[in-house]
Amino acid sequence: MAITYSFNFKSYIFPLLLVLLSTHSSATSTSIIDRFTQCLNNRADPSFPLSGQLYTPDNSSFPSVLQAYIRNLRFNESTTPKPILIITALHPSHIQAAVVCAKTHRLLMKTRSGGHDYEGLSYVTNSNQPFFVVDMFNLRSINVSIEDETAWVQAGATLGEVYYRIAEKSNSHAFPAGVCPTVGVGGHFSGGGYGNLMGKYGLSVDNIVDAQLIDVNGKLLNRKSMGEDLFWAITGGGGVSFGVVVAYKIKLVRVPTTVTVFNVQRTSEQNLSTIAHRWIQVADKLDNDLFLRMTFNVINNTNGEKTIRGLFPTLYLGNSTALVALLNKDFPELGVEISDCIEMSWIESVLFYTNFPIGTPTTALLSRTPQRLNPFKIKSDYVKNTISKQGFESIFERMKELENQMLAFNPYGGRMSEISEFAKPFPHRSGNIAKIQYEVNWDELGVEAANRYLNFTRVMYDYMTPFVSKNPREAFLNYRDLDIGVNSHGKNAYGEGMVYGHKYFKETNYKRLTMVKTRVDPSNFFRNEQSIPTLSSSWK
Template sequence: MEVVPISSVLSLLLILVLLPSSILSFPIRDNFLQCLTANSKTVIPFPTCFYSPDNSSFSSILQSSAQNLRYLLPSVPKPEFIFTPFHETHIQAAVICSKKLGINLRVRSGGHDYEGLSYASEIETPFIVVDLSKLRSINVDIEDNSAWVQAGATIGEAYYRIAEKSNIHGFPAGLCSSLGIGGHITGGAYGSMMRKYGLGADNVIDACIVDANGNVLDRQAMGEDLFWAIRGGGGASFGIIVSWKLKLVPVPATVTVFTVTKTLEEGATKILYRWQQVADKLDEDLFIRVIIQPDTIGNTTARTVKTSYNALFLGDANRLLQVMQNSFPELGLTRNDCTETSWIKSVLYIAGYPSNTPPEVLLQGKSLFKNYFKAKSDFVKEPIPETGLEGLWKRLLEEESPLMIWNPYGGMMSKISESEIPFPHRKGNLFKIQYLSNWQDGEKSAAKHMDWIRKLYNYMTPYVSMFPRTAYVNYRDLDLGMNKKTNTSFIEATAWGNKYFKDNFNRLVKVKTKVDPDNFFRHEQSIPPLPVSVGRKRRGRRGGIPN
């Protein structure tokens, strides 16, 4: 029989005395606290890292990084408690204790999950949230062209710390600066330098992860299969990312940004049709996305559609103007439209901050976008004809506050193999579409807006990819399908798994079956393991799941 040191017993008693008495009346919390103390190798500062619904800070912590307000409504089940670890050993203990006690665990690094899977649950109760927001150290090594970034840091913080060390180094990841880097890279990580350097996940050279057994693994320890899976295979299926080692990329000391807006009355339809033909073929230093939304005409109440061409060019304005004149003169870009700036200030510009905002705002890690919304995504392989665009405008004008963002492909995105990482959307795509419907009045009008975006999605069917109709995993969409409670079916999961990952889905299942056969890390769209009996049969017959 193992003897527990008297010091440990006294420490636990002290912790239980200091905690609010109401916590002690809940067995799940009692048992979890005791288990955490027994299994953590470092002291856990419970009063500052443990938040339960009876705690005055619980709501503010839950809401702190939640982006989609739909999942904070009273009707949505809330976690039993939120645990904010200070050290990787605290994460290890949380995994061990959740597994031991049979509690579903959700992981949140930034809270930008479109369907709230990191802080809400449609299928698992009770559940807890492990919030990594206090694990945000960043160590930039310019000589090594690398940076270790903990999962709770935002991508904006990482950008700032890189630029703090060098004005000619950057990292090609997300446009929204408040994205938690832990989950962001697990889905791929789009950004304004993707045509030059690929995705954030394409530029990761090591990682630290806590697996389903509570082990801390780096790239060498986890092996290349798991390292492959976590870079684009979707968040929270294989373990908890503690930190990423990023490969920094060169950026010019001077870059150029611009935004040119065209309305329907200014020929937006023809210009957008032309953009579709050239966007993926432009100089790879040039990224031009299109932000599409309704607008009013002058001082009237009449509505139109405006298309805003929002761009980053890795070079000066003179060379940009030459590129545009040769490749996309239809936009009519002039020198007055162009702003030469530093790479770090271009991050602020693309993220939508007002001009002259100091880069230090990136250290606040706050989202500019909190709303009730529903999102969907598509990939486009052939230009949408003008008649198709005109039908699209009609539907956009029927909705109160819709938004579409079209991100261009080509360049490096077309040069990387579909199987290099789980993210498969590479060569052959012209651009990606993100659809958003936003509203302010919570549940009151949710059904109407959800119905509208689903009808728009149906309208777009002839114009987008098919067999399968693909989607981006970082724009989670539960319309594509969901796992059942405690039952992650391989057959059912293929419905959405093939849309997110195409042929890479089978390999992700193979990795999942190997590293988490009991399906500890699970959520509404997590990667399923094969049933134990099936996995054993296949391993015995063929040596593994077919790729």
């Protein structure tokens, strides 16, 4: 009797094909890494060898180096795209070699200063391109000159380190920047940079006088050699679109040796909507020495019912007596008393504003460990018209219907209103009462949880549409938000860039940024999902 064999060609060949493709892909990736690292080592300055600063995925230290500056755990999942290499640069020549070799081997380059890009774009890409990360955390020198009232600050330094080094030299100098001490200088300054001195001195970029930048040709430039257009672009337009910022020279500002802080709390049961309505009426008109923020979140009251809590963290560049007198005149609804106020040095106020306990040593500002590390989503808006008491009440009700909502209103006015919207790429100046920060934090890991909380954030943002700026609905670059537009850097790159570019920079500044980009990086080497495109479209 004959024996018949049945052979299923498809069941055999398809798995084999997948294995072959996977093996080929892995080999190709290894080949790219090998050629790239060889190029890096060949181009490195012999005085500053690169060999010990390169981390590939097969290096046992690779996960810890990658995760050390991931500040949003949404981008620390197993499914998150990973770089093929991390370069922990110790010297500008390392960055120069990286730029030249990446161009040669057509690799996408990411630059990470402190890892606080809210969408993780300093260490993640949503494209399918192989990419690597230049980590700047070792480039953190800070040279303060009280005599000149300036400081050179490298991009890998943190804001806490900047403040600490200034205070080491003087108790009457400061710098206007953010309140989170672990934020990296590079991204914060290049995107605008704001904090509780903005009413008196404006943004960080309004107080930057020079910079060092490595351009697309690997050249190290300063303000004079790069020219005023490029200097303008990297002081508010996002440095990563134009090169790698190595350092900024900042102009220090003067503060009293004694300042006053408070953080009073009010709830819905204490006429919070009335207080909020009054805040929106006076926030941009208060004394320039006063920064009075207003934040809302949902808590349970003594009956276990949801209610809204308002916090009013405040810095005043003066004593408590003068502060209370000022608020009694301009904002009596808040009901601040002398007993609410604490007098301290400016550097101590930085700790207070970051919720460190009173008496915490200022050396805490040197820590690079975040006070909180979890998945989160942040969005932004600008308020140009007052919001009624009923409007705030409706906002509060919507917050209670959703989960983990936090809204922070940051006052504008003062020095911000005196500076032209064209002086820097950051255009949100006169005519703005406040900027809103939407923040949702959660603890559950995974894509399903992330999608759930992302939806809550977007629902709240949509609900706020009647209360905020229109045509365009403006946004703050430092609060990176991919919801407002993404660029694929194809044939319609300029048009795709307009969608988010007009929101971040408005029309005139966006157009000027694209003109600078076209001149200094015509091949669009420096790019990400929300970078400034060239006028001529795609990566060549």
